[in-house]
Amino acid sequence: FWTLFILKLLSGMLSAPCYIATFPFLGEYVPTQDRFRSVMIATACSILGLAYSTLVAWATLLGQWEADLWLVKFTPWRLFFLICGVPALISAILFCITPESPKFLLTRGKKEETLQILQKVYSINSGKECNTYPVKSVSLDANDMVSPDQKKGVLGILKHIVDQTTPLFKPPFVKNLILCIVLMFTILLCNNTTILWLPEVLNRIAFYQEGHGGDSYLCQMVMKEPEANMTAGGVSEECVGTVNSAVFVPNLVVGTLQPVVMVTAGFVVKYVDKKLLMVVVMILCSGVSFFSTWVPKATLVIFMFGAIPIIISVSYNILTSLLVELFPTYIRAI
Secondary structure (H helix, E strand, O other), X not given: OHHHHHHHHHHHHHHXXXXXXHHHHHHHOOOHHHHHHHHHHHHHHHHOHHHHHHHHHHHHOOOOOOEEOOOOEEOHHHHHHHHHOHHHHHHHHHHHHOOOOHHHHHHOOOHHHHHHHHHHHHHHHHOXXXXXXXXXXXXXXXXXXXXXXXXXXXHHHHHHHHHHHHHHHOOOHHHHHHHHHHHHHHHHHHHHHHHHHHHHHHHHHHHHHHHHOOOOOHHHHHHOOOOOOEOOOOOEOOXXXXXOHHHHHHHHHHHHHHHHHHHHHHHHHHHOOHHHHHXXXXXXXXXXXXXXXXXXXXXXXXXXXXXXXXXXXXXHHHHHHHHHHHOOHHHHOO
């Protein structure tokens, strides 16, 4: 348990800076008018990880085999984790062959390298020769310029971070900052918690229906654990992972619909009152979550439980668009 816990914790810690760095990197290669839409599409594509992991689980976890590899017994669960790590490995390789951020190079005074990268991007996008790129020189905006002191050493970097972050904690931004933090915490808590427990809840509901041949309330169904191999003393001889195939379809539906809803919301939020829509969406999500415990029908419970992350994902898109409006450019990314 502790090995898996520590490795999953490290995985989460390492994925956070990757997530933070990817979107500013993406924004630098996309025109200003398409930047918001591109970030929304990229965010939606990242949610496809649920659909990917569901398909991998469907292909691996139903197996009842194991291979003794001397130090460890290789089981379907270990194969599942290995395959789930493949997208991260591919992403790392792609980042290795991706050109450096032009803005980063420019802040380091490397104008020639910056121009070469922009010429290469232009050539790939247009199909024309690099030397036909109309821009002949590049420079930073005043707000993005780094003073000589900020370029040198760890203290200079820390000072630059403090100078960029301090305005967030002063009027008039501090009020909006607190509000956005609370909203983002609520949205991610609702979405990530549901996604985390969705496979386990659906698995227990499926086993409950098999064992009892009927429906019941959500709390009663999830409290009934699948039977395990037990000795006479009541202690399990070995860990046996029991997965019902019925758990995969709802997960696949949620993992497919959520990105579609997020992309759609990214286009729709421009034409509606964002604040009113966020209130309506969050109230709707709360209502679905509350009433899912009062419905004595397994199919409807599965539908409502799976709808929670799909609905709350709309709030995420709305909040992202509000951040663009509430904060000026020079502190928006922070």
